[in-house]
Amino acid sequence: MSKMKTVLLAMSFAILHAGYALAEEVAAHSEAGVHEGGGMPQFNFESWAGQIFWMVVFFIILYTIFSKAVLPAISDTLETRKSHIEDHVKAAEILSAEAEQIEAALKEALRNAGHKASEEIQFVENEAKARNHDALSSFRARFESDISSAEGRIAKACQNAMSDMDSIAADIATKMAEKIAGIKADPSQAETVVRSLSDKGRKAA
Amino acid sequence: MHQFQISPIIPIEVGGWDISFTNSSLWMLIGAVLSLVLLGVAASRKSIVPGRIQLIGEEIYGFVEDLITDNIGHKGREYFPLVFTMFMIIIMGGMLGMLPYSFTYTSHLAVTGALAFLVFFTVLMVGIARHGTHFLHLFIPPGVPGWLLPLVVLIEIVSFISRPITLSVRLFANMVAGHVLMKVVAGFGIMFATMGGLGWLGSLLPVIFNVAIIGFEFFIAFIQAYVFAVLTCIYLKDTVEIAH
Numbered sequence: 001m002s003k004m005k006t007v008l009l010a011m012s013f014a015i016l017h018a019g020y021a022l023a024e025e026v027a028a029h030s031e032a033g034v035h036e037g038g039g040m041p042q043f044n045f046e047s048w049a050g051q052i053f054w055m056v057v058f059f060i061i062l063y064t065i066f067s068k069a070v071l072p073a074i075s076d077t078l079e080t081r082k083s084h085i086e087d088h089v090k091a092a093e094i095l096s097a098e099a100e101q102i103e104a105a106l107k108e109a110l111r112n113a114g115h116k117a118s119e120e121i122q123f124v125e126n127e128a129k130a131r132n133h134d135a136l137s138s139f140r141a142r143f144e145s146d147i148s149s150a151e152g153r154i155a156k157a158c159q160n161a162m163s164d165m166d167s168i169a170a171d172i173a174t175k176m177a178e179k180i181a182g183i184k185a186d187p188s189q190a191e192t193v194v195r196s197l198s199d200k201g202r203k204a205a
Numbered sequence: 206m207h208q209f210q211i212s213p214i215i216p217i218e219v220g221g222w223d224i225s226f227t228n229s230s231l232w233m234l235i236g237a238v239l240s241l242v243l244l245g246v247a248a249s250r251k252s253i254v255p256g257r258i259q260l261i262g263e264e265i266y267g268f269v270e271d272l273i274t275d276n277i278g279h280k281g282r283e284y285f286p287l288v289f290t291m292f293m294i295i296i297m298g299g300m301l302g303m304l305p306y307s308f309t310y311t312s313h314l315a316v317t318g319a320l321a322f323l324v325f326f327t328v329l330m331v332g333i334a335r336h337g338t339h340f341l342h343l344f345i346p347p348g349v350p351g352w353l354l355p356l357v358v359l360i361e362i363v364s365f366i367s368r369p370i371t372l373s374v375r376l377f378a379n380m381v382a383g384h385v386l387m388k389v390v391a392g393f394g395i396m397f398a399t400m401g402g403l404g405w406l407g408s409l410l411p412v413i414f415n416v417a418i419i420g421f422e423f424f425i426a427f428i429q430a431y432v433f434a435v436l437t438c439i440y441l442k443d444t445v446e447i448a449h
Contacts, residue, residue, distance in 0.1 A: 039206075040206055040209065040381075041206060041209045041210045041211055041313075042209060042312070042313050042314050042315070042377065042381070043314070044211070046223060047211045047223075047227070047229075047313075047315065048315040049222045049223055049224055050211075050213075050217075050222075050223055050224045050225050050227060050229075050230070051211070051227075051229055051230075051310075051313055051315035051316050051319070052315050052316070052318075052319045053222075053224040054224070054226070054227075054229065054230040054233055055233065055294075055310070055315075055316045055319045055320065056319060056323075058233045058234070058236075058237045058294070059290060059294065059319075059320070059323070061237060062237055062240065062241070062290045062293065062294065063286055063287065063290045065241060065245075066244070066286050066289055066290050066293075067285075067286030067290075069245075069248065070241075070244045070245060070247075070248045070262075071248075071266070071285065071286055071289060073248035073249065073251065074244075074247065074248050074262055074263060074266045075266070076251070077248070077250075077251045077252075077255075077259075077263070078263065078266070078267075080251070080253070081253055084253055
């Protein structure tokens with residue numbers, strides 16, 4: 001790096017020397033009243049004071065206005081924009097956090113509602129089952145008592161029918177004995193005989 | 206060399222010094238007014254969503270700001286107006302110089318030298334004021350063996366002194382070379398065109414070439430302003446911290 005700088009230094013010295021030589025030539029020409037002579041106008045040192053003066057003047061003017069007015073204003077605008085964007089980003093973050101909270105609350109509420117609904121469904125179902133069961137069992141009890149009373153009635157009717165059969169048989173036997181053998185039989189005696197016979201038969205069966 | 210000729214517009218002489226308002230001063234004035242109008246408008250808009258002009262101003266601001274933070278660090282903010290003014294003056298000089306019949310004030314060693322020495326003396330004065338004799342450590346790199354030290358110190362001093370010269374000559378030479386090249390190539394075009402017959406066909410090549418060169422020269426105008434600003438930052442870094 002230093003080597004390169006030294007080379008550049010040497011080169012710039014060479015250019016400066018050439019400049020001096022040219023300036024001398026130009027000066028010689030201008031003394032002779034020839035302004036448009038050869039050589040670079042850059043090395044006409046007569047113009048240097050003016051150029052440096054005006055450059056310094058404009059530099060000071062620009063520096064002052066830039067540092068006092070323009071740059072603080074632009075910096076201000078950039079800061080404002082940055083804080084504006086940051087504020088909005090922050091607000092968006094807060095809102096999104098809120099939205100997340102609300103979503104969580106919503107999910108919680110949904111879950112709770114689901115639980116409650118299934119509980120209620122369970123309750124109603126259980127109740128229905130119990131009622132169904134009650135109704136069924138009361139129906140069965142009534143049904144069974146009906147059946148048993150009906151059976152009792154049938155048995156009674158059967159018994160009645162059987163005792164009727166005995167008296168009919170005794171009656172027939174009395175009438176048969178009168179007709180066939182001409183014997184007058186006592187109907188109540190006959191009935192006793194029939195009843196004992198049917199009791200015997202029933203016992204044998 | 207006529208394009209580099211300085212001609213007075215308003216002759217002024219103060220104490221034997223010729224400080225006439227010349228065509229060079231005129232283009233400095235145009236450049237200064239233009240940059241003030243551009244940046245003034247850009248700075249006064251203050252809109253959250255920038256328009257075109259405001260965006261240009263903010264882009265230049267951001268560009269120079271990045272240049273400073275990259276090359277000096279956050280302590281370099283105090284030099285922001287200096288580097289910014291430097292950059293604006295040089296880029297305006299180069300860009301306005303591309304206008305036909307204009308004058309490129311950065312094509313004169315007096316102007317580039319004034320700017321370069323401004324940086325040089327800023328570094329020197331702020332460095333000494335801030336670091337005192339410690340500033341001389343700039344010339345003594347660490348880890349150099351004793352017997353080599355005199356030579357290294359000499360080289361460091363020469364390289365330090367050569368800073369304003371390289372800085373000014375680089376800019377001036379680039380501007381001059383570009384404008385001379387454009388003029389020479391344009392001269393070829395005119396030469397072919399005035400040859401008569403089908404000679405005008407020969408001027409097509411220099412004209413096409415010159416179009417490319419002009420585009421390239423706009424790039425050079427920007428690059429030189431950038432290089433000048435970067436080197437200014439690197440030199441100013443010595444006033445903020447001495448690396449050794």
